[in-house]
Amino acid sequence: MTNLRISTGTKRPLTYLLIVVLTVVCLALAAIVLPPGIDWRLTYRPSALALLAGRSPYSAEVAPAAPFFAAPWCLIPLVPLALLPEAVGRSILVLVTIAAFAYSAWRMGARLPVLIAFLLSPPVVHCVRNSNIEWMPVLGFVLPPQWGLFLVVIKPQVGVAVVIFWLVEAWRKGKFREVIRVFGPVSLAFAISFALFGFWPSRLSASLGLAQTFNTSLWPTSIPVGLALLVTSIKTRKINYAMAASPCLSPYVLLHAWAGALVSIATLNAEMIVVVISMWALVIRW
Numbered sequence: 676m677t678n679l680r681i682s683t684g685t686k687r688p689l690t691y692l693l694i695v696v697l698t699v700v701c702l703a704l705a706a707i708v709l710p711p712g713i714d715w716r717l718t719y720r721p722s723a724l725a726l727l728a729g730r731s732p733y734s735a736e737v738a739p740a741a742p743f744f745a746a747p748w749c750l751i752p753l754v755p756l757a758l759l760p761e762a763v764g765r766s767i768l769v770l771v772t773i774a775a776f777a778y779s780a781w782r783m784g785a786r787l788p789v790l791i792a793f794l795l796s797p798p799v800v801h802c803v804r805n806s807n808i809e810w811m812p813v814l815g816f817v818l819p820p821q822w823g824l825f826l827v828v829i830k831p832q833v834g835v836a837v838v839i840f841w842l843v844e845a846w847r848k849g850k851f852r853e854v855i856r857v858f859g860p861v862s863l864a865f866a867i868s869f870a871l872f873g874f875w876p877s878r879l880s881a882s883l884g885l886a887q888t889f890n891t892s893l894w895p896t897s898i899p900v901g902l903a904l905l906v907t908s909i910k911t912r913k914i915n916y917a918m919a920a921s922p923c924l925s926p927y928v929l930l931h932a933w934a935g936a937l938v939s940i941a942t943l944n945a946e947m948i949v950v951v952i953s954m955w956a957l958v959i960r961w
Contacts, residue, residue: 711761711762711765712765712768712769712804712805712806712807713741713805713806714741714805714806714807714808715761715764715765715768715805715806716761716765716806717738717740717741718738718741718742718743719743719750719753719757719806719807719808720753720756720757720761720764720765721737721738722737722738722743722750723750723753723754723756723757724754724757724758725737726747726750726751726754727754727757727758731871731872732747732750732872733872733873733875733878742878744875744878744879745808745829745830746825746828746829746864746865746868747868747871747872747875748825748829748864748868749808749811749826749829753768753808756768765806768806769803769806771810772802772803772806772810773794773799773803775810775811775813775814776793776794776799776802776810776813776934776938777790777794778814778817779810779813779814779816779817779938780793780794780938780941782817783816783817783915783938783939783941783942784941784942785938785941785942785947786944788944788948789941789942789943789944789947789948790941792947792948792951793937793938793941793947793951795951796934796937796950796951796954796955797930797933797951797954797955797958798930798931798932798933798934798937798954799931799934799937801929801930801931802931802934805931807929807931808829808830809830809833809931809932809934809935810934811826811829811830812826812827812828812829812830812833812834812935813833813934813935813938814826815827815829815834815837816834816837816914816918816935816938820841820844820845820857821856821857821860822860823841824838824841824857824858824860824861825860825861825864828861830932830935831879831921831925832892832921832922832925832927832928832932833921833922833932833934833935834918834921834935835921835924835925836901836904836905836908836917836918836920836921836924837914837917837918837921839905839909839917840905840908840909840914840917841857842854842858843909844912845857845858879927889929889930890926890927890928890929891928891929891930891932891933892922892925892926892927892928893923893928894923894924894925894926894928895926897922897923897924898923898924900920900923901920901921901922901923901924902920902924904916904917904919904920904923905917905920905924908920915939915940916939918935918936918938918939919936919939919940921935921936922935922936923936930958933954937950937951
């Protein structure tokens with residue numbers, strides 16, 4: 676028994692070392708093979724560096740080709756990656772993106788076939804390829820509302836209906852006291868950000884024309900569907916319907932923003948696989 680314990684103990688560090696080596700190799704290969712992530716290169720990396728330097732990430736000269744217009748705190752976890760060489764930071768972001776999507780789907784109840792289908796879906800692949808941050812609001816869905824709100828509000832087209840759902844749920848649970856407890860921290864963060872950077876949500880309107888060619892929103896035709904899903908979510912007290920409602924209520928939805936709606940069916944094996952195959956058929960035709 677003693678020998679067995681010693682043997683197991685000596686193998687464990689070797690296992691950790693192997694994982695580290697494989698991770699480094701994967702990052703190196705990704706840095707060489709992957710095409711440059713356009714959103715990382717043009718928007719998030721320069722904006723994160725500007726924030727670190729004490730400049731406003733919303734300044735026109737920071738990201739002139741693709742201006743930053745999301746909540747400023749989304750840049751904080753990206754700062755360490757922005758300090759690295761562009762290709763290396765982007766490679767790490769790819770791993771973080773895949774891990775966050777996988778964890779969120781798993782927390783939503785996805786089994787292995789559904790998890791694989793979700794990770795291979797057009798919205799997730801598009802997000803990984805462009806190095807966008809839809810993984811943040813999707814990760815927010817599976818966190819306690821008080822903290823998940825910080826991530827969900829980063830992309831309103833992914834999570835606006837979930838914000839409404841959590842507001843109603845907080846009111847049901849404890850009226851004003853619970854609403855303040857849940858929404859107080861993110862409201863304070865908004866107030867501080869407005870004091871530092873001005874009313875930055877007004878920049879969202881500029882995004883409508885910026886990527887209109889790539890807009891996959893069905894708005895305003897989708898509004899009745901979105902409202903029906905939101906009402907169903909509130910009545911049944913199930914967040915999944917609200918997750919699916921958000922893109923239907925937004926006039927600006929790029930392909931990777933549909934990841935939030937797609938993960939809402941994480942527990943439905945056949946449905947997920949059929950939807951993913953159908954989405955790929957549409958993407959190929961498009």
